[in-house]
Amino acid sequence: MRSIINYLKEIIFGVWSLLKGMKVTGSYFFRPGTIVTQKYPSNRKDLVMFDRFKGEVVMPHNEKNEHKCTGCGICELNCPNGTIEIISKTIITEDGKKKKAIDKHIYRLSMCTFCALCVKTCPSNALAFSQKFEHAVFNRALLIKTLNKPGSQLMKGVE
Amino acid sequence: MDKIQLGEFIKSLASDLEIKEGKQYLEVTVPPSMLYQLARQLREKEEAQFDFLFCLSGVDYGSDLGVVYHLRSTIYDHVVVLKTRTSDREHPQLDSVADIWLTANFHEREVFDLLGIKFKNHPDLRRLFLDNSWGFPLRKDYVDDINIVYK
Amino acid sequence: MEEKEIITTPDEEQEYVINMGPQHPSTHGVLRLLVSLKGEKVKSIQPHVGYIHSGIEKMCESITYPQIIHLTDRMDYISAHINNEAVCLNVEKALEIDIPDRIKVIRTIMSELTRLQSHQLWWACFGMDLGGLTCFFYGLRDREKILDIFEETCGGRMIVSYNCPGGLMYDIHPNFQKRVKDFIKYFRKILPEYDQLLTGNVIFHERSRGIGKLTKEDAISFGVTGPTGRASGFSCDVRKHEPYSAYDRVQFKEILHTEGDTFARYIARIDEMWESMNIIEQLIDNIPEGPFAVKMKPVIKLPEGEYYQRVETARGELGVYIISDGNKNPYRVKFRSPNFSNLSVLNHIASGFKIADLVAIGGSLDLIIPDIDR
Amino acid sequence: MLPDIVALTTSPSLSVPWWKVVYDFSSLTEWIDASLHNYMSPFWTTITEMLIIGVLILLFYAVIGLFLVYAERKVCAFMQNRLGPNRVGPFGIFQTIADLFKLLFKELIPIKNADGFLFNLAPFIVIIASFMAIAAIPFAKGLHAIDLNIGVLYVMAVSAMGVIGVLLAGWSSNNKYSLIGAMRSGAQIVSYELSVGLSIITIIILAGSMQLSVIVEAQRDGWFIFKGHIPAFIAFIVFLISSTAETNRGPFDLAEAESELTAGYHTEYSGIKFAFFFLAEYINMFIVASIAATVFLGGWMPFHVGHWVGFNYIMDFIPPFIWYIGKTFFVIFLMMWFKWTFPRLRIDQLLTLEWKYLLPINLVNVLIMAFIVLMGWHF
């Protein structure tokens, strides 16, 4: 007799536990307001990434096309993967001195692991992260970027 | 037991061990011939009961190849580090402790795979990560012209 | 069409070997299990790993200590922050640097958030392994909220790289405390839903109770740590036994169960989620003021010697063993990864059960393959 | 030449409201039959009718299949806090049609060493089985392709034939996952066929006939689920569970258990061949839901409450086809709800559930129902 009661109990508790689960999914079904999906490409305009989001390394230029990179090579040293390559040149400043400056700051996005060591160790804060996250390209060569814009100059006062 | 007592206890198990009080743990250097015996005693002796082998690492010391065993007792919470090294780089061979601590089975396979140390009496000594055509990458003299870029 | 030969030898003579993985929905990551079957029953399992062996230990030998951090992110990518912390703690211990309380507290909060999101992901995947696909979406939905917190403060969602030797990369975001508190409030309401959906479910009970039993002795001998080990009664919580960061100043229970079956492993993780929330709540309101990083030398050189640091990741005990020869690069780095030992126990506990149980057991071990392969 | 449902329908008279006449499809079909007879010989009439009905049912079949796939995706998405398909057409309603075209233009991969003949035969069997089953279902009064006197038994038998297709698919694929999936499926259908039969028997006792039109007609004054007290309700639950299992749907989707056997018996099927299995699964779901709606929920009979004349009058106003579709979709929704809530059972638990729970409950249930009928306690 006891086994029969246990048998019935088992069934009732089993069904009850199943109903509890169905309550959860059912309640979400009738509450479409809780849906979290974003319609990605169509919400591009209001999709704002966080300030600190590590999209890719960029070199901010001001409106006079000046950057802060002195070409010291600390970022290249600190990068664990050899993502950054600095090609420097020698320029003659206004007061006639010879000075080292960057020719090209090459950044290979395909190798970057976003460890932020380059940005953090840069002594002149020349590098920063942009919030761009759509990096898909059809040609890998496009992932090798030159960070300094053509014709850009070192910002005054940055040594 | 604290480090000193533990050191004395281990000394009583076997002579001519090099026992050093490291910064963190007691470090015992064992010749390869005594390793298995000592390990078994450490596992089974009532006072020691090192039942948890929490790390087993193979190290290339340049001239020698060695294995470091980090042992802990879950009952007394004391730790000892066993070190053993063999100078034979061509056919390094050590005793397996896989029957004392079951976790050593995989760890020794890893060491065999990456450093080429063979373990005697290991139940299933095959390469774990790499296939047989590879060398032993964790050795300091490992050269791989294709996959490593030297600057 | 040529005639095919159908071999009908008795199954005792011929093994029915089936490959699960590397491309299989239930082996998260590229784990390959060579399963010998007898009917539906599993006779033995041979794990084959190494499909994504990346040689992190070898790579570490040629880079500096701050650079190691980003590699550890990629080992156990679900609890990346805790991996970072292990290396940083080891380096700081070797250099004998005093870490300000602020850093410790923030690290602890971040670690617990990492643990929470790891367990959420595990819950999601475990539910999916058992065939309850809805669990997957609920788990990931809630995990996204933590990842948003990470993203705001660290800039990365999974691969945070937030620690560096001597402190943190940046200070916490001004919104951090509010967001974490909001999340805890939200998740305290959601977690009982998890229970209703899966924990209390009779089908789930049938699927997990008594499946894949692991005794305490075997757990210790196999070096099975983390919630998996604690479900077998192996008290192995590094946070309790060797407190690091701010774990010595918070009250929390070490979750111990004795059954050692799949259900115990499940419950242990669910309970850990509650405990993590408790820990965060104790700390979030009183983060001390102070710097977020200690000024370090530009080139970090560890004094000659050997250093070992254990931390409790979401999956168990992670050990970082550094041998230094005094240079800026470590001489040898060994990561004692929890998943490596946890995987080795699979054959022991899953043989004799059915294929469906193998999936459940594999899910309950919560394996992350890059951590095994390293 | 149409089925003799005509005999059951009352001739339209003035006392019957006009919509009842319109909703009675038998007069329409009769009219078509009669007018066809005017133009051609009986043989050609039959052929024409066959063509019309064949094409109509085929269209219905395809539309229902596509709609159910869409519905499933939307339902599961809403349960999982997602939006579901939302790109192709408004609310993504053309998503499944797009998918259909995609599958149609995908490569059919012949698997090495597979048993080619059986491999290709399997989709035929699953589709034919479901197609033959759908033919016998009464959609509305007079909207009925075949009205067999053993209707229920026929639908059960034919829809269970699909498992042969599943077995063949698994066996012929030369794939271990498929083979295990097929074996599981065999064991599963073998067991759950019983419960389906017994739970229907419970209702047949009440109805006193196996003819589907008669069963529906017998529910004019109340659906069997209400008429038969608790045993009918229990039979309904058992039928739901076992028919879910019989259609290989979650939580009983062991034959295609994704996390264990990748895709089970249809692992090796690609393109449109896979689509056939997919379609058959949904049509099977529709068939069992139709049976549940017909046998337990009164088919196309509207919902009436005792003496609420006004209420009943409004209920009558809703076309019977809508009633039928509504009930069927309610049952389908329940089955989807099951699938997206519960974890999957293990094969031995599946059999335990059948043999140790459903079968004994069913046997007792049949006896109780027989007793109730004997005592005349039913409504």
Add this chain to the structure above:
Amino acid sequence: MNNEWLILFFLVGAIFVGVVLIFSGIVAPKSTNPQKFDPYECGIPTEGVTWLQFNVGYYLFAILFLVFDVETVLVFPWAVVMKETGMAAFIEIIIFFFILGLGLLYAWKKHALIWE
């Protein structure tokens, strides 16, 4: 009754599948990569033969199924006439189910209902 109509549905179903398959066979691309035709086993070549004797352990279930399915079919006609026949049919079915129930109970106690 027009039971021959069943043939129609059989034919329509067959033609439907056949036409669609042929259409798909014409429009679908064909690949030449032989690796594509390998059976799927998680990206690894299959080890051993697939078609070997495979122990599913449902032999006992198949036997039980035979017994119970025949019984179900026997009960169908009974269910149809139950209402009219009344008491006699009820007593008959009680006896019938009693014997069957004993059989099930026996199988249960003998652990035949456990999947091996």
